[in-house]
Every structure is written in C-alpha cells, then in structure tokens.
Amino acid sequence: MTSEQPLPELHRAMYRPVREGNALEDTVARLAQTIRLGVVAPGESLPPERELAARFAVSRDTLREAIRELADTGYLVPRRGRYGGTFVADPLPQPPQPDxxxxxxxxxxxxxxxxxxxxxxxxxxxxxxxxxxxxxxxxxxxxxxxxxxxxxxxxxxxxxxxxxxxxxxxxxxxxxxxxxxxxxxxxxxxxxxxxxxxxxxxxxxxxxxxxxxxxxxxxxxxxxxxxxxxxxxxxxxxx
Incomplete structure (x- = not known):
C-alpha cells in the first residue's frame, strides 16, 4: 500500500451511513469533509455513484444532488465517457474566511x-x-x-x-x-x-x-x- 492511499478502515469511517432526516445536507457535508481532509486527493475520482449511495445509505438521486451542489461550488468535476466519473477539482477553490x-x-x-x-x-x-x-x-x-x-x-x-x-x-x-x-x-x-x-x-x-x-x-x-x-x-x- 502506498503512502497516497487511505487505509480501507478510513474509507469505511468516512463513507458511513448518514442521518435519514438530513440526508442531502449530511451527504454534502460528508463529501466535503472527505475532500477537505484529503481522503480523495485533487484530481482523483470518488468511488462510483452506486457504491457511494450504498455506503451513505441514500438514494442515487440524493447522492447526485449532493454531487451537483459541490460541483456548483467548484469542489467536484463530473466527467462523462468511458473514463468518466466524479473527480475532485484540481486545484480546489480557495476556502472563505471563517465567520x-x-x-x-x-x-x-x-x-x-x-x-x-x-x-x-x-x-x-x-x-x-x-x-x-x-x-x-x-x-x-x-x-x-x-x-x-x-x-x-x-x-x-x-x-x-x-x-x-x-x-x-x-x-x-x-x-x-x-x-x-x-x-x-x-x-x-x-x-x-x-x-x-x-x-x-x-x-x-x-x-x-x-x-x-x-x-x-x-x-x-x-x-x-x-x-x-x-x-x-x-x-x-x-x-
């Protein structure tokens, strides 16, 4: 295992089921946390939608809405085609100053x-x-x-x-x-x-x-x- 690959247990910790009552918001937050912590590096792809939806215990529609939210803010880049998928933006957008x-x-x-x-x-x-x-x-x-x-x-x-x-x-x-x-x-x-x-x-x-x-x-x-x-x-x- 190389130094750039998160351990499987870390993946399981980050891609765990979200709360049912706030599924969209929690999915957005979980994906953003995954990006901010570098579990998936800039330029790398997220796991396939089907796998992510199953791990988060949300519908494919909810997952796609969450991905769209992060794509609209510049953190994710969906790509189509044979080598498509959802990729972390490279470079990532500059974070806002804290309130x-x-x-x-x-x-x-x-x-x-x-x-x-x-x-x-x-x-x-x-x-x-x-x-x-x-x-x-x-x-x-x-x-x-x-x-x-x-x-x-x-x-x-x-x-x-x-x-x-x-x-x-x-x-x-x-x-x-x-x-x-x-x-x-x-x-x-x-x-x-x-x-x-x-x-x-x-x-x-x-x-x-x-x-x-x-x-x-x-x-x-x-x-x-x-x-x-x-x-x-x-x-x-x-x-």
Whole structure:
C-alpha cells in the first residue's frame, strides 16, 4: 500500500451511513469533509455513484444532488465517457474566511482535539502493531515531510487520521475526522508558514517514533506539544 492511499478502515469511517432526516445536507457535508481532509486527493475520482449511495445509505438521486451542489461550488468535476466519473477539482477553490462568530467555539474544538488525538496516540503506542501498519504509519510521516505546500495540509491530516485508526477503536476515527475538518477550516484561513512546517514535521517524527517504540507516555506528550504549536498559531491569526 502506498503512502497516497487511505487505509480501507478510513474509507469505511468516512463513507458511513448518514442521518435519514438530513440526508442531502449530511451527504454534502460528508463529501466535503472527505475532500477537505484529503481522503480523495485533487484530481482523483470518488468511488462510483452506486457504491457511494450504498455506503451513505441514500438514494442515487440524493447522492447526485449532493454531487451537483459541490460541483456548483467548484469542489467536484463530473466527467462523462468511458473514463468518466466524479473527480475532485484540481486545484480546489480557495476556502472563505471563517465567520468571526464561529471562533467562539475555537477553544472547545481545540480542547476536544487534544483529548481525542493524544488519547489516540497513547492507544496506538499501547498496541502490538503488525509490520504493515508500522510501515504505513512511517510512510504517512514521510509523505507529509516531503509534501509540497499545496499538499501539506492533506497529508498532515492523513497522518493524524492514520494514528487514530491504529488506536484500534473504530468509532474514534470519525470523531477525529470531524474535529480535524473543523480545525482545518480555521487553519486554511491563513497561509502555511515554512518554518512552522519544518517544526511540525520534526514533531511528527517524535510522535511516530514514540508510537513505534511502544512508548505511550512519550507519544501522548509529543502529540500535546504538537497540538499546542498549532493552537498558538490559530489564536495568533484568528483570535
């Protein structure tokens, strides 16, 4: 499995059934989250409509309406023909600036992120990870470290989601995904800073190394330090 391919469990977490009462809105939100988190990269295609409709437990008409909504806003590009399908736009549209009213929840969301992600790292470090999982985790780190600026946020998110997956608690992955999607919405409001990326990559290496060495305390502490750095940036740019 290459570093660009999300793990099957991550697909299952993102393409899970939506709520019946808000099927269209939830399908749009789930697809947007999938795009924003980089589970499907710019230029890549979504799964076939029939498969997506079945996974979301919605009708084909509802799925097509959701795809149209995201196509109209520039996030998806439907293509016809033998090699057609629904593709993620490349490049993606520039996200809007966050509404200041949304920032009221900033500390709440960041607090939840610390609980979820530090706990995920501790749990992952406490497990006997099989060789393929260990290789995948290191590959995610290397991919983020080598990422170009346009790809960095996506590959950074995939590394953190992989850690959540390796915790071995299936219901944790969608919680981390939803939380990171909210955080990324704020992070996207200001440019990536080269020196902070270098620091972030060094922290990623500490986290991954601690997990692979089964050092749960060190893994948890490394995640908390890593999250504190981005929290400082968020407060600096947005508060």
């Amino acid at each position: 200041p009213a949304d920032l009221v929840d900033l500390d709440d969301v960041l607090g939840l992120r610390a609980v979820l992600e530090a706990g995920a790292a501790r749990a992952a470090a406490g497990r006997a990870l099989p060789p393929e999982a260990r290789q995948e985790l290191w590959a995610r780190h290397e991919a983020a470290a080598a990422a170009s600026e346009p790809d960095y946020r996506r590959l950074d998110s995939l590394l953190h989601l992989t850690i959540a997956e390796l915790a071995g608690i299936p219901s944790l992955v969608p919680l981390v995904a939803e939380n990171r999607a909210r955080v990324n919405g704020w992070l996207d409001a200001f440019p990536l800073l080269p020196r902070t990326i270098e620091h972030s990559n060094a922290q990623h290496e500490k986290i991954v190394t601690a997990i692979l060495a089964a050092r749960a305390d060190a893994a948890e502490q490394a995640v908390l330090e890593h999250l504190e750095a981005s929290e400082a940036l968020l407060h600096g740019f947005l508060s």
